[in-house]
Amino acid sequence: EAQVTQNPRYLITVTGKKLTVTCSQNMNHEYMSWYRQDPGLGLRQIYYSMNVEVTDKGDVPEGYKVSRKEKRNFPLILESPSPNQTSLYFCASSIRHAGELFFGEGSRLTVL
Amino acid sequence: SQKIEQNSEALNIQEGKTATLTCNYTNYSPAYLQWYRQDPGRGPVFLLLIRENEKEKRKERLKVTFDTTLKQSLFHITASQPADSATYLCALDIILTGGGNKLTFGTGTQLKVEL
Numbered sequence: 001e002a003q004v005t006q007n008p009r010y011l012i013t014v015t016g017k018k019l020t021v022t023c024s025q026n027m028n029h030e031y032m033s034w035y036r037q038d039p040g041l042g043l044r045q046i047y048y049s050m051n052v053e054v055t056d057k058g059d060v061p062e063g064y065k066v067s068r069k070e071k072r073n074f075p076l077i078l079e080s081p082s083p084n085q086t087s088l089y090f091c092a093s094s095i096r097h098a099g100e101l102f103f104g105e106g107s108r109l110t111v112l
Numbered sequence: 113s114q115k116i117e118q119n120s121e122a123l124n125i126q127e128g129k130t131a132t133l134t135c136n137y138t139n140y141s142p143a144y145l146q147w148y149r150q151d152p153g154r155g156p157v158f159l160l161l162i163r164e165n166e167k168e169k170r171k172e173r174l175k176v177t178f179d180t181t182l183k184q185s186l187f188h189i190t191a192s193q194p195a196d197s198a199t200y201l202c203a204l205d206i207i208l209t210g211g212g213n214k215l216t217f218g219t220g221t222q223l224k225v226e227l
Contacts, residue, residue, distance in 0.1 A: 004155075035217075040120075042219035043156070043201070058214075090155050100146065101203075101215065103155030 002027045006091050006104035013081055014112050021076045021107045023091030031094040032074040036087040049074055050097055081111040114139040116218040124224045125192055133187040133221045135202035142204040145178055145185050150199045192225045
């Protein structure tokens, strides 16, 4: 089954404790992206990757890092989480940049 | 400034009626526009894509129109059912001034179909 898998789905952490949200897709897509979704603000892009070893900033990259060492994986790293990073995070992939996006189920992160 | 506007208020309609959702945009020249469905706590799911040179696209009970003069897309669900209740997002493929393009999302409109 074609899918984008994110882990963890739910996480409560404390300010400053590094965490990684993993994302994996099994569709051999070149393009992958991370979004955060907040009430009233919609989906905002954090980082994206056009292909392996190619990543770029989206609209709200501050406080986040990503890497794309393999085509299927695109982890999101919060080196020192802060409460304003409490949000619902989605990973998405597409066969090409700005094409139809396939989304993961989301990761709800709470930073205390 | 650039804006994508979808009705923030929920749209309530009766089962069997046609639901019409609006996506307006300003200061963009999108090459194409997409519509997604999102259920509570779930990831958005792609529904339809319409290109700038297409006026209308259909898929089963769904119809999308795209008017680049009015800078507006309408999303219709005919013979609506309670299972159609969800939030619907429009997304514009934006051509960037520095080259390349990106997909930018509206905030979505919640649709409630009542029996």
